[in-house]
Amino acid sequence: MSKAQAPYTGVAVCAPITVPYQRFSAEPAHWWAGRALRHLRAMTGLGPSDIDGFCFASFSSGPDSAVGMIQHLGLSPRWLDHIPTGGASGVMALRRAARAVQCGDAELVVCLAADTNQIDSFRHSLAGFSRFSQDAVYPYGFGGPNATFALITDAYMREYGVTREEFGKLCLAQRANAGSNPMALQRKPLTLDAYMAARPIADPVHLFDCVMPCAGAEAFIVTTPERAEALGLKMAQVLATIERHNAFPQDPVQSRGGWAMDIDSFWETARITPADVDVLQVYDDYPVIVAMQIEDLGFCEKGQVVQFIRANDFTITGDLPLNTNGGQLSAGQAGAAGGFQNVTEGLRQILHMPLGDQVPDARIAAVSGFGLVNYDRGVCTGAALLEALP
Amino acid sequence: MTATREKRDPLARKRLRHVPMGLRSRAMHALSARAAQGRFVLQACTECGNVTYPPRDACPQCWGELSWQDQPDGGQVLCETTVRVSTDLYFRDHMPWRMGKVLLNAGPVALVHLHAALHPGDQTVVRMMIDRGGNAALFAIPAEGTDLMSDPQWREFVVPVEGRIALVSDARSAIGRAVVKELQARGAELVVAGLPGPSLAADANDAVFNLDRVQTIALDVTDATSVAEAASRIGGPLDIVVNTARHVRTGGVSANPGFVEQRRAFEVSAMGFSRLASTFAPILAGRPNGAFVDILSSSALCGEVHQAGFAAAEAARHSLLQSLRQEMRATGVRVMSVFTGPVEDADHQHVPPPKVAPSRIASSVVDALLNGREQTCVGDAAQDAMERWLTDPALFVREKNL
Missing domain, CATH: 3.40.50.720 (NAD(P)-binding Rossmann-like Domain)
Structure with a gap:
């Protein structure tokens, strides 16, 4: 039995920032990062010299890493991190920054993800994504992540009797949630008929199961409660976090993620249960991964997701509000920022500063990340429970 | 069905021929070099015997040295998809494209080109082919005899003689x-x-x-x-x-x-x-x-x-x-x-x-x-x-x- 995780004492998470997404942008990732900091300055009054910790995630900032970014943006932090885990990067940034602040390695950490989407940049970033992809995935039809998740979806549907209707209900709920979010790229209401009739992309994945790649940036601050209060910022505390990479490598097809390995300690540490969660922000590159997280995070038993989806309402006014900004499926996937929007949206809902409609009385958010298909499955997973501080 | 020869229209704009992306790791080139000889090889660990795929530079089970060894070419189809959208010029010319995942009898799982007649649960024989870009590629075909030439995907990996x-x-x-x-x-x-x-x-x-x-x-x-x-x-x-x-x-x-x-x-x-x-x-x-x-x-x-x-x-x-x-x-x-x-x-x-x-x-x-x-x-x-x-x-x- 490993040592129990120390609580996140003296840590405040605040200032969720979303730079409005654009389908395509000629501006590089650096521009989007700078835009996020300007939004942050407008919200908090902070300048470059106030930031002593910086955590960065991006797929399109090349050749610059976090190092190039701090000089570009005029920062002189005493704590620096660069997170290459895409969809898991928001949760990972949060838990790393939280420990840095808790231990005094930094007092105010800006966690930032920025990615651009130039015409044709999606094809280029796919082509150089990973060695296993280049050797053993792309040569097989070059379907990109659509094909990889089509295989995962195909196996999952066969194994657990899930039908497209269940995935459709999740996608419809997220689209309904996007309706009130002025920044979402896709807000037109989606009907089940339209979902079912959409053109196939890589069977059984159809058009509305896929995210729309876009440009955007997301950011939040991790600091001490004292500093947050001095800045006049609403804040949340971190109840628990987990992280796991390359879990269950012997599973021939991914039917569960790393959450399943650590989920018991997750809820025990937080001293709450899934029933206490007011808003659930899970990574949604494809609805199969949403369904997998609902199971693996403990909202229902493995194999019971069909009944669970049928029994619950995932809209903002429903019994389990899910991806309340519309998620990536409706708001758009801004590269690594897609792995941050779950954190910023969860934070906004429990701090009652929503982009669109507010989940009534939201106080506790569950946030979950999933990232990086290196070969045949997502490798990186993480989750966090956030509770608003009074 | 016979693979008929493509007729040439002298007035039409010449059709560009694309090939699949060629970038590969050194270990993958080593696999291709053996596939070119008609061998079905995978890496096996010289210390623990673990068979691994995709090609690596260290055994993921014990970090031991890997060597290329001939392996059984059977397997079972786990799941399938038909890719209908791609950003790659070669595959766009050949859509839709069937691919899937196979649990190889040798141990590892592999993504494969999937023959039209194969579906999840089926037994398969996996051939190690050379794709049009010159690199090794796994192609799953039915374990029992079938007319391979009738599959347009298969024809991409071979050279039909009939009608040529x-x-x-x-x-x-x-x-x-x-x-x-x-x-x-x-x-x-x-x-x-x-x-x-x-x-x-x-x-x-x-x-x-x-x-x-x-x-x-x-x-x-x-x-x-x-x-x-x-x-x-x-x-x-x-x-x-x-x-x-x-x-x-x-x-x-x-x-x-x-x-x-x-x-x-x-x-x-x-x-x-x-x-x-x-x-x-x-x-x-x-x-x-x-x-x-x-x-x-x-x-x-x-x-x-x-x-x-x-x-x-x-x-x-x-x-x-x-x-x-x-x-x-x-x-x-x-x-x-x-x-x-x-x-x-x-x-x-x-x-x-x-x-x-x-x-x-x-x-x-x-x-x-x-x-x-x-x-x-x-x-x-x-x-x-x-x-x-x-x-x-x-x-x-x-x-x-x-």
């Missing part, structure tokens, strides 16, 4: 004559039989040259004008070139060099290869399944003391062949080597058996085309030479020239 137009560079030799006969018998729409030198009265009465769908043409690979004229006389589309030209003579280096014969061997094997390739490669590149097959002696690998000039010319030809293969990667034209030892023909009257019958070489040529195999060794002598050369080239060169 082929040129045999030297049809007067025993090998060339056998190749013409075989291509005709396997359904080629037209076999153009190249005849070097002055036309002979015997040619007009030759049973093979008088076969239906066979035409003779004057073609001397030692003469650039002759090669160019042959190309312009063929004029239309050409799918397959089989280079059967060779000049086999005995002779040494310091003793009995026979310079005239040596020069002739180089003119045929090396310069002839270049003349033929430079003239016909662009024509093949315009075809959907273009292939250049070269028949060469396994003495190209190591020299041959009693046939020094011939072996040296064949070695030069082998070298040119490697370069041509690399050049053709970008066009999707398959460049195939068929190695042979001594042949049962007039050139090898003095050589004791084992010798390979020309008809066997001919059927190996067609077999290489139909299976998309980059490298074939026909007969015991050629197989033995290749095996020994791959195992210990320095030792093989010594033994072979004792």
Whole structure:
């Protein structure tokens, strides 16, 4: 039995920032990062010299890493991190920054993800994504992540009797949630008929199961409660976090993620249960991964997701509000920022500063990340429970 | 269903041929090098025995050293998809594309090209093919016999012969004559039989040259004008070139060099290869399944003391062949080597058996085309030479020239 995780004492998470997404942008990732900091300055009054910790995630900032970014943006932090885990990067940034602040390695950490989407940049970033992809995935039809998740979806549907209707209900709920979010790229209401009739992309994945790649940036601050209060910022505390990479490598097809390995300690540490969660922000590159997280995070038993989806309402006014900004499926996937929007949206809902409609009385958010298909499955997973501080 | 030959419309805009992305890791190239020999290999750990895929540089179970080992090629299909959207130019030309995941009997799971008849739960045989970009690719086919050529995806990895137009560079030799006969018998729409030198009265009465769908043409690979004229006389589309030209003579280096014969061997094997390739490669590149097959002696690998000039010319030809293969990667034209030892023909009257019958070489040529195999060794002598050369080239060169 490993040592129990120390609580996140003296840590405040605040200032969720979303730079409005654009389908395509000629501006590089650096521009989007700078835009996020300007939004942050407008919200908090902070300048470059106030930031002593910086955590960065991006797929399109090349050749610059976090190092190039701090000089570009005029920062002189005493704590620096660069997170290459895409969809898991928001949760990972949060838990790393939280420990840095808790231990005094930094007092105010800006966690930032920025990615651009130039015409044709999606094809280029796919082509150089990973060695296993280049050797053993792309040569097989070059379907990109659509094909990889089509295989995962195909196996999952066969194994657990899930039908497209269940995935459709999740996608419809997220689209309904996007309706009130002025920044979402896709807000037109989606009907089940339209979902079912959409053109196939890589069977059984159809058009509305896929995210729309876009440009955007997301950011939040991790600091001490004292500093947050001095800045006049609403804040949340971190109840628990987990992280796991390359879990269950012997599973021939991914039917569960790393959450399943650590989920018991997750809820025990937080001293709450899934029933206490007011808003659930899970990574949604494809609805199969949403369904997998609902199971693996403990909202229902493995194999019971069909009944669970049928029994619950995932809209903002429903019994389990899910991806309340519309998620990536409706708001758009801004590269690594897609792995941050779950954190910023969860934070906004429990701090009652929503982009669109507010989940009534939201106080506790569950946030979950999933990232990086290196070969045949997502490798990186993480989750966090956030509770608003009074 | 038969794979019909793509017709060419001379007025239409020329269709660009794309090939799959070629970027691969060094370990993947090592796999491709073995797949090109028709082997089904995967890495196994020399310490714990764990079999791994995709290719790695360390065992993921114990970090031990990995080595390439032949593996069982069976498996079971786990899941499937039909890719309908791609950003890749090659696959966009071939949509929809079926792929899936197979649990290999060797242990690991692998993404594969999936034959149209296969579905999750089915038993499969996985073939290690070479894709149009020249790299190894796994193709899952039904475990029980099936008509593979009816699957358009399979045809991307092989070279159909039926309904295609082929040129045999030297049809007067025993090998060339056998190749013409075989291509005709396997359904080629037209076999153009190249005849070097002055036309002979015997040619007009030759049973093979008088076969239906066979035409003779004057073609001397030692003469650039002759090669160019042959190309312009063929004029239309050409799918397959089989280079059967060779000049086999005995002779040494310091003793009995026979310079005239040596020069002739180089003119045929090396310069002839270049003349033929430079003239016909662009024509093949315009075809959907273009292939250049070269028949060469396994003495190209190591020299041959009693046939020094011939072996040296064949070695030069082998070298040119490697370069041509690399050049053709970008066009999707398959460049195939068929190695042979001594042949049962007039050139090898003095050589004791084992010798390979020309008809066997001919059927190996067609077999290489139909299976998309980059490298074939026909007969015991050629197989033995290749095996020994791959195992210990320095030792093989010594033994072979004792």
